[in-house]
Amino acid sequence: xxxxxxxxxxxxxxxxxxxxxxxxxxxxxxxxxxxxxxxxxxxxxxxxxxxxxxxxxxxxxxxxxxxxxxxxxxxxxxxxxxxxxxxxxxxxxxxxxxxxxxxxxxxxxxxxxxxxxxxxxxxxxxxxxxxxxxxxxxxxxxxxxxxxxxxxxxxxxxxxxxxxxxxxxxxxxxxxxxxxxxxxxxxxxxxxxxxxxxxxxxxxxxxxxxxxxxxxxxxxxxxxxxxxxxxxxxxxxxxxxxxxxxxxxxxxxxxxxxxxxxxxxxxxxxxxxxxxxxxxxxxxxxxxxxxxxxxxxxxxxxxxxxxxxxxxxxxxxxxxxxxxxxxxxxxxxxxxxxxxxxxxxxxxxxxxxxxx
Amino acid sequence: xxxxxxxxxxxxxxxxxxxxxxxxxxxxxxxxxxxxxxxxxxxxxxxxxxxxxxxxxxxxxxxxxxxxxxxxxxxxxxxxxxxxxxxxxxxxxxxxxxxxxxxxxxxxxxxxxxxxxxxxxxxxxxxxxxxxxxxxxxxxxxxxxxxxxxxxxxxxxxxxxxxxxxxxxxxxxxxxxxxxxxxxxxxxxxxxxxxxxxxxxxxxxxxxxxxxxxxxxxxxxxxxxxxxxxxxxxxxxxxxxxxxxxxxxxxxxxxxxxxxxxxxxxxxxxxxxxxxxxxxxxxxxxxxxxxxxxxxxxxxxxxxxxxxxxxxxxxxxxxxxxxxxxxxxxxxxxxxxxxxxxxxxxxxxxxxxxxx
Numbered sequence: 001x002x003x004x005x006x007x008x009x010x011x012x013x014x015x016x017x018x019x020x021x022x023x024x025x026x027x028x029x030x031x032x033x034x035x036x037x038x039x040x041x042x043x044x045x046x047x048x049x050x051x052x053x054x055x056x057x058x059x060x061x062x063x064x065x066x067x068x069x070x071x072x073x074x075x076x077x078x079x080x081x082x083x084x085x086x087x088x089x090x091x092x093x094x095x096x097x098x099x100x101x102x103x104x105x106x107x108x109x110x111x112x113x114x115x116x117x118x119x120x121x122x123x124x125x126x127x128x129x130x131x132x133x134x135x136x137x138x139x140x141x142x143x144x145x146x147x148x149x150x151x152x153x154x155x156x157x158x159x160x161x162x163x164x165x166x167x168x169x170x171x172x173x174x175x176x177x178x179x180x181x182x183x184x185x186x187x188x189x190x191x192x193x194x195x196x197x198x199x200x201x202x203x204x205x206x207x208x209x210x211x212x213x214x215x216x217x218x219x220x221x222x223x224x225x226x227x228x229x230x231x232x233x234x235x236x237x238x239x240x241x242x243x244x245x246x247x248x249x250x251x252x253x254x255x256x257x258x259x260x261x262x263x264x265x266x267x268x269x270x271x272x273x274x275x276x277x278x279x280x281x282x283x284x285x286x287x288x289x290x291x292x293x294x295x296x297x298x299x300x301x302x303x304x305x306x307x308x309x310x311x312x313x314x315x316x317x318x319x320x321x322x323x324x325x326x327x328x329x330x331x332x333x334x335x336x337x338x339x340x341x342x343x344x345x346x347x348x349x350x351x352x353x354x355x356x
Numbered sequence: 357x358x359x360x361x362x363x364x365x366x367x368x369x370x371x372x373x374x375x376x377x378x379x380x381x382x383x384x385x386x387x388x389x390x391x392x393x394x395x396x397x398x399x400x401x402x403x404x405x406x407x408x409x410x411x412x413x414x415x416x417x418x419x420x421x422x423x424x425x426x427x428x429x430x431x432x433x434x435x436x437x438x439x440x441x442x443x444x445x446x447x448x449x450x451x452x453x454x455x456x457x458x459x460x461x462x463x464x465x466x467x468x469x470x471x472x473x474x475x476x477x478x479x480x481x482x483x484x485x486x487x488x489x490x491x492x493x494x495x496x497x498x499x500x501x502x503x504x505x506x507x508x509x510x511x512x513x514x515x516x517x518x519x520x521x522x523x524x525x526x527x528x529x530x531x532x533x534x535x536x537x538x539x540x541x542x543x544x545x546x547x548x549x550x551x552x553x554x555x556x557x558x559x560x561x562x563x564x565x566x567x568x569x570x571x572x573x574x575x576x577x578x579x580x581x582x583x584x585x586x587x588x589x590x591x592x593x594x595x596x597x598x599x600x601x602x603x604x605x606x607x608x609x610x611x612x613x614x615x616x617x618x619x620x621x622x623x624x625x626x627x628x629x630x631x632x633x634x635x636x637x638x639x640x641x642x643x644x645x646x647x648x649x650x651x652x653x654x655x656x657x658x659x660x661x662x663x664x665x666x667x668x669x670x671x672x673x674x675x676x677x678x679x680x681x682x683x684x685x686x687x688x689x690x691x692x693x694x695x696x697x698x699x700x701x702x703x704x705x706x707x708x709x710x711x712x
Binding site: 001002003005007008009010011012013018021022025026031032033034036037038039040041072073074075076077079080084107108111189191195196197198199215216217218219220232233234235236237238239242315317318323 | 358359361363364365366367368369374377378381382387388389390392393394395396397428429430431432433435436440463464467545547551552553554555571572573574575576588589590591592593594595598671673674679
């Protein structure tokens with residue numbers, strides 16, 4: 001029986017990407033060796049790096065004024081690398097706080113400058129995306145988190161920023177068309193829409209390199225990695241390769257526009273059921289609901305463990321809410337099919353008929 | 357025709373480890389999902405982390421006074437994390453310079469304290485391991501590199517250190533019995549004897565945590581990762597899993613003692629041929645020769661490209677010396693069989709009969 005994978009990350013990948021990963025471990029490019037045991041400086045892997053960079057540029061519609069880096073350490077490492085590289089001592093940067101990850105980014109920026117929280121939805125338990133704030137023109141950059149994986153909110157508009165804009169896109173990367181030229185730095189941990197855990201995508205406008213002027217360890221200076229094409233040291237070969245396969249799949253499927261169509265349909269189907277079903281209720285303000293992470297709760301708290309048990313029996317996995325918030329979370333990443341959403345909707349309807 | 361994989365890293369892995377990796381991508385533990393698309397907080401992956409830590413402790417014979425971490429960023433990130441966490445401003449640490457990687461570690465330490473190079477083989481083109489130096493008792497630690505991947509030298513004795521000893525074991529990890537209790541911190545990039553690129557092993561005596569007392573980004577403080585069992589953020593799931601499979605294989609084969617027997621035999625076979633063959637010569641002082649990376653050159657410089665061409669034809673790959681030194685390098689990591697060394701030896705004999 002097929003499992004329906006609603007994990008928030010690491011998360012579902014397209015089946016042909018998994019098949020491609022297996023082929024490459026058996027015999028990479030027909031050269032008689034496994035992808036796991038070849039030099040990262042072999043011609044075959046250099047081609048993977050080049051194609052991966054090119055695919056990122058295509059999917060964001062950006063040119064050579066941007067560098068595309070494949071680093072490690074997750075988005076959590078970008079929380080400090082960004083201010084370390086971009087923010088001068090005593091200088092301020094504007095942050096919008098939309099949840100746990102934004103809060104983490106703000107905390108880490110304090111080591112290097114003054115993060116000013118210009119808007120926050122914290123007092124509303126992060127149930128909405130803030131509007132109506134002014135962005136200080138003297139801040140080094142504006143930092144936003146495009147999708148809040150834990151609370152289930154998402155930007156469906158971009159701030160009109162007079163200063164460089166930095167965006168954590170970890171959980172909705174390539175889920176919809178985004179003009180990368182609106183941003184000066186984009187980062188994302190791979191383990192949602194891009195690939196397996198172990199690689200972090202950073203897209204940075206080259207003009208921002210070494211802006212802070214700090215003396216940094218080589219590995220923590222973006223310029224090191226730009227100069228060496230992400231090969232200053234051994235890169236995470238396998239996670240990068242799988243990410244490349246995923247981007248090839250996105251492109252073949254029709255690009256980010258086609259992804260948005262898939263994701264819109266899945267999200268509309270599930271939110272419609274949440275709004276209709278007498279047993280459940282959504283937690284996020286409707287215009288800010290995430291199309292990636294659908295967060296909802298049982299109206300009757302006693303139903304929570306009951307519904308999770310029903311999910312398990314129906315082979316729907318990964319539906320427990322983040323351990324910090326409880327409830328339910330259905331992650332609908334690019335690779336998830338509408339059939340899985342339909343299976344969940346049927347389950348919710350069955351649950352209602354038995355428990356309402 | 358089988359390829360003989362002499363790459364210096366990423367490098368050959370046991371075939372049953374590759375098969376185990378493929379199985380886990382198809383269906384992890386028979387749970388109906390791929391290892392690449394499950395939560396790192398699932399019970400199945402928590403068991404992988406626990407077993408991986410336990411295997412490291414067994415292979416080093418160490419107890420709970422040590423923490424075992426699976427981080428990212430490679431050994432290159434440890435070059436700065438070690439002084440950042442262990443070395444106070446203005447304090448000195450002793451370093452022995454045995455090659456490119458030790459030089460890198462020394463350079464990065466300068467950002468945080470005073471690395472004092474107490475011995476170096478640089479003036480000898482790193483052809484030997486230094487002896488006869490005194491280790492300053494007031495230094496925070498002594499840093500050594502157990503095996504020099506590029507120049508092909510290796511410690512076959514350990515310094516008798518009155519201060520905490522830190523060792524980069526990236527290229528000879530688990531290749532021979534090592535009592536981990538002699539060291540206070542051991543680190544290694546996985547991509548030689550442990551697993552695929554993308555994970556870095558750090559073994560640290562807990563008493564050393566936060567020794568420097570510096571305020572650090574959470575991700576750069578060892579204590580963060582110790583407190584969270586390497587799960588402060590999403591760990592590199594696949595590289596860790598493959599590393600666990602490799603450690604299971606080492607244990608099944610008879611542990612590090614059995615690895616040393618395999619490696620001794622391979623190295624003895626190849627060095628004997630280098631010393632016998634009139635076309636080639638070794639570059640490292642014989643008592644310091646590495647059993648992992650055998651570095652040699654052609655006596656006649658015109659033979660260099662000719663021999664590499666012959667290697668290629670005979671399906672022996674990865675034999676070009678590091679781009680900074682030229683010549684030849686045969687890496688004989690744990691997973692390489694004696695048959696591959698014999699193939700190379702035959703090739704060298706054939707080359708001699710045709711070109712001497």
